[in-house]
Amino acid sequence: MADPLWINASGGAPAYAANEMRQAMALALMYDGRNLGGRAGVRPGGTQLKTELSGSTITVRTGICLIDPALSTAQGPYWVALPADETHTLSAAHATNPRKDRVVIRVYDHDEDSSGLRLARSEYIVGTPSPTPSAPAVPAGAMLLADIDVPQSGGGSAVVTDRRQFTASNGGIVPVSAAGDISASVAGRYRHRLDTNQLERDTGSEWIPIAPLVRRKANDEAISNNTTLHNDTELFITVADPNTVWSLDVFLRVLSHPNADIKLKWSVPSGTVITWLDVNTSRTELRETDTLTVQTTGPAENISLRGTVSVGATPGAIRLQWAQSASNAGVTAVQALSWMQMQRLP
Template identity: 45%
Template sequence: MPADPLFINASSGAPSYTSAELRRGLGVLVSQAGTADRFGARSGVHPSGSAALTLSGFTLTVQHIQAVVYPAASATQGPYLVQLPAHTYTVPAASAQPRKDIVVMRVRDNDEDGSGERDADSVYLTGTAAPSPVEPSVPAGMFRMGTIDVPATGGGNPTLTFNSPYTVALGGILPVRVAGELPTTGLHEGSYADRWDNDTLYRWTGSAWQAVASNAAYNAAFEPDALGYAGTGTNVTGVTSTTFEPGTSFGTSFVAPASGSVLITFGGLVRITATTDETVLLGMQVRTGGTVGSGTVFSAASDVDTVRHRKSTTASNSIGETQASYQTRVTGLTAGSTYNVQLLHRVTGGTGTISNRRVSIQRWN
């Protein structure tokens, strides 16, 4: 049967529009995410930079709201575009046990639901006080805008959680708070959603949500390569320990990149000063925390990762020095956590000297 297209002139009589025809026609402009009905729409409030609900003491304010409500009393009911001026509720007094209340949005339309009413409004629903209270169920055809946790008498003021779904125009990027809010019906391939808990943009492939961009990935791509550096010309003399010792707490701290991997370059001037001395070694260790030498050892020094000056077997050239550096890759770091690199030293025998120490940390993908 033919239908009346919206906004067409009539010299007299037809076309005449029913409210359902207008709702269904205008419904093409709003998102259907979350509903399988072809004439349906996603219920929720319009995203805004300001809070839709606020709570001060025991006064709950529902701010000016633009919303879409789809009661789904029938598959052809169509969505309602709602504007609701600001109004307030007084949160009912606390009792001997805590309580959970909710605020919901509803539309009543006698033509569709037989309610005898034609209006849109918010509704405050009081829960039942209990040791572990449960919030009331959301009535059919409505959507929850917020949860109010009311502590037992003497427990302070109630607290508000704004947990309303959001809705946008058709083709708009849908804001969701967590993965569980990502809809799986009423979507077309190429629908987009922005998850707030992990700052990630998702695209609907036709069968699943796929991450396409994230703040973490952006930061990883553009974070600086150089993460830390320290250098000093101070000599460490009289090195006699045959096990690694830090001497002075020389090194630097750094924040682990998104990859969890870094390239550490360290070096110095290692020196043998007597024919009786043997090998002088300069090593390093990675520890947790931002204070050099503190925290738990993450990566310990070994003779594999060392700068060294080895004694010659010929007495005439057994005294000398080596200016050198060594690079090592450290993996498995926790992205965003702070670590520190501390230089250490030891000898295999006799006495040694170390100077011109330096260490640098670079991002490694």
Template identity: 40%
Template sequence: MPVDPWAIDGLTLNGLETRNSDAAHVMSDGTALGSRSGVRPGDPGLTVSLAGSTINVSAGVATVAYAGQGVYRAAFPASVSPGTLTAAHATLARIDLVYLRVWDNSVDASGLNKADVVYLAGTAAGSPVAPTPAGTQIYMPLATINVPASGGGSPTVSTAVRPTTTAPGGILPAATAPSNPYTGQYWDDGTSLRRWNGSSWRTVSPLAPQITAQVNQPPTSPLSTFNDFAGGDWPAAVVIVPVSGMVRITIGGAVANTDSGTAAAWLGWKATGALSETTSEANAVSAVGSRCYASRTVVRSGLTPGASLTITPQWWSNTAGAGRRISNGQLIVEPMPG
């Protein structure tokens, strides 16, 4: 069946033809003619806020996709208010919804052809959920408003439900992975840049290591347990666990204790936060009656992505004589790609 292509002189495209053609400029949703709805990455437009009980939505543009109908482009050149917040329930919390709605009479037989912003109050409940628009076919969520019970605090706005879209091949910034990804698609999850290899998301962005260096030797008094270096003597390293859940930790330095044949000195680290671990033979370097100039690297896996991990250098020695030395230390903590 022949169609009218965009754009040839003398041809007149109807709305559906134009919207389907526009779909070529928007990220696919994994279907032949489908697109991903959303605002543009980095665009502060269509942001929902509260001024007392008045709901405001800033000026902005969005692409709203609808199955079988291509994409609708809607632009709001000035801020709008979809209404006033419904009063809080006496004892129960509520979640309200603010969304962008498109009316298209050729699709919904509404008698209207326009776009607007709508406020829809939810139902108060012990475990409230955001409402679903009824009688509205073409729409895109902009924000939810969490309304506590009366006297339980002020309502708060969350834009987590507002989707983001981009041009085909663009990097999509989003809290959740895009559905139906194609091989070679990139997605920025807020922490790492990910690439779909056809079966899984792999981290491809460079993950910056955290490096700290020893400034001073530990105190002269011998101690019978592993002890943290003071922050001024050797700072701890803090990283965010990547999506792989894996971190590589390397510690090294000059470790010596020649005070006697049984004199010992240890250099290692303690982990807190995403991992609980202290210095042991599994993660340290040591010397007994001798000198050791070495480093030790270990990998820790199965950590919670997004969690904070603190690695603190530790030391131990059983003498405080001139033969004891723990110096020139360096700590490297590297988040690992998945």
């Protein structure tokens, strides 16, 4: 039996324990695998709980976060506010070996961890010097904020790497730095990939982009007397996820001398396969190794390409290449407002 929140007491009941309150307030949090927990992380925005280094002074900025220690099945998560910047002193460099240090924010609750404390604070953890150093483990009840790589004495300055993960409310969109920041396991969750600027939905088994990836050409690009294929400076899309399949659509505004024409090809990562065609002139299927020559009449004209991209084990950039088909002093140009678009397929 449980006490629902916000019921007046009569004769001293119900009486709420702190953990009971934390459990019930997890309703507002993004689910992350624990029925009575929530996704740990920093609230997005500003410099919340960001670690900065100036000389030997480590500063952890003010901010708000959620910590879910999960020391027991019943332990509820903690809403934590750091009301003032906290500072630590960087440990001196080792004479001969580099070191990896860490900065965390940690909750202590004697009722759960027998620590004798009831507080939250940032902590600086000094690693062990080694020719190939490893970062120290994150303690129970703590969340990683940053790594600090400390070179050996005389080897240069220490470098801070931001390791904050972010959280969001239940039903919200959580920002993530990379694909591995949150695994696909709960259908209906959403994340914003900061590395690819993609919005993705959790299907329960994988993350699927909601919107297509689009690149628009902002400037005209022109060549002459040149039949060597080159990468278009703007028409490329970088795919971050291996072993995925995408639709491909391209719209080109082309200006070329009728004696030069234009040829098109793709540059792709190893293992990627493209099947594509020129929608306007051909039903013949081409592959990523094929070159398409399009005859031009002189005035500006449009070329539409369509296809499917199968990315292999090595993701990367899908780049349009082009050149004159026959060398000519006249200008061949791919003009502004050309674009390419890729949409992840199930």
